[in-house]
Amino acid sequence: MTLCLKNARHLDAPVDLLVRDGRILTMTPAGHQPPPDGCDTFDAGGLLLMPSFIDVHAHFRDPGYEYKEDVTTGLAAAAHGGFGAVMCMANTRPVNDTAAVTRCMLEKARAAWPHGPRLYPVAAATVGLAGQELAPLGELKEAGCVAVSNDGCPVSSAEMMRRVMEYAADLGMVVMDHCEDPDLARGWVMNEGEVSGELGVKGQPAAGEAVQIARDVMLSEYLGIPVHISHVSSALSVDVLRWAQARGVKVTAETCPHYLMLDESALRGYNANAKVSPPLRRPEDREALRQAVRDGILGVLSTDHAPHALHEKERTLDEAPKGFTGLDLALPLTWRLVREGIWDEALLHQRWCYGPAEIFGLPCNRFEPGDPADFFLFDPEETWTVSPETLHSKSANTPFLGEEMRGRVRHHWCGGVQLF
16 A cells, blocks of 8 residues: 655655555655555645654553543544654553553553554563562563553662663663652652742652662663663753763653643642642753753653543642643644744654654654654644643643643554544
8 A cells, every 4th residue: 555645844845755555665855756656645735744753651541540541542642642652651550560461451552543553561660569579571571561660659779770770671671760769759749949838838859859860870870771761850850860971871861841841830829730740840940951852861752641530630739649641732832842943843853753762662753765654744833722622631631721732733644554
């Protein structure tokens, strides 16, 4: 089967794209050559052509918490958000610490979205995420897991973290760490700072994240084993990572759109929809993170898609769960930084697609012959309002609820098959 996508724009250049049997055949200047006889033709009408993104950090809540989100709705949000692949964390019920849970997740994904987006499970680092006993990582990799993480339950023991890193490295898997010192962070509601003082709630200092990152960096350097730091939120953490990378430590890291767009003031009025883990920090942290993404200190963007049910977020600020939905909103939010001239489109492709693929060994589309035909068309001018009706996720818990967004995915293909 051959598809000719005509009149698209890729990195400001008008292009035509030729796809055959789920793979990229050629990308040429628009009108450079006529489409082959018998191929299907799709006129992009000048929309932006981008490679399908890879989200390395999401929570689909399935199995066990399907009232928040399930694999079907999570992948729907991914598809409409421009994501062709999603790595799903292990804090399900039961925890993804056995091959049976991994296979269950993959079977649900194949049944609901047989052509993609693809789901890549992330194995629990420890049994039950309890931090006491190594999970059977060999079994989990064989079942289909692509990385290892105790996300949501940071590994407090340096000795246990070392064993996880060594075991994962033997299997060719990268450890992703949620960095949070459990003592400094105990009982926190938001960032420790001016706003937490105003609201009279317990804060978490940025040092609680940076201290744990420093530990992982030291272990990575000592062992010569890569480690990936999840959802970095503070300037202090960026400083640690910059120092480590300058030393040649094999440490990579990510941040999320909400840390690039918001700060702790979003929680004024006790706004539980802005409660997230790690917490939103100061405006200075937000600016440092934007710069770190541009510099490559933070080489990956992720959504940390964390859906919750409406009734859960309607509790008081200290009782409400942490996290909010992200897959539907990630592209229009980060596109703002392109529109404002802070980043460019090529950087967006690198941080949302090529960087994740390189770190975790996943297939991606660089629009070279033979690449998987995973791509989407994006309208940077379409405006829409964030509401439960305009989100494809089952969850609408987001601090951007009611806000007007500019930019939306119009069409998406995975493996050359049009998803919508």
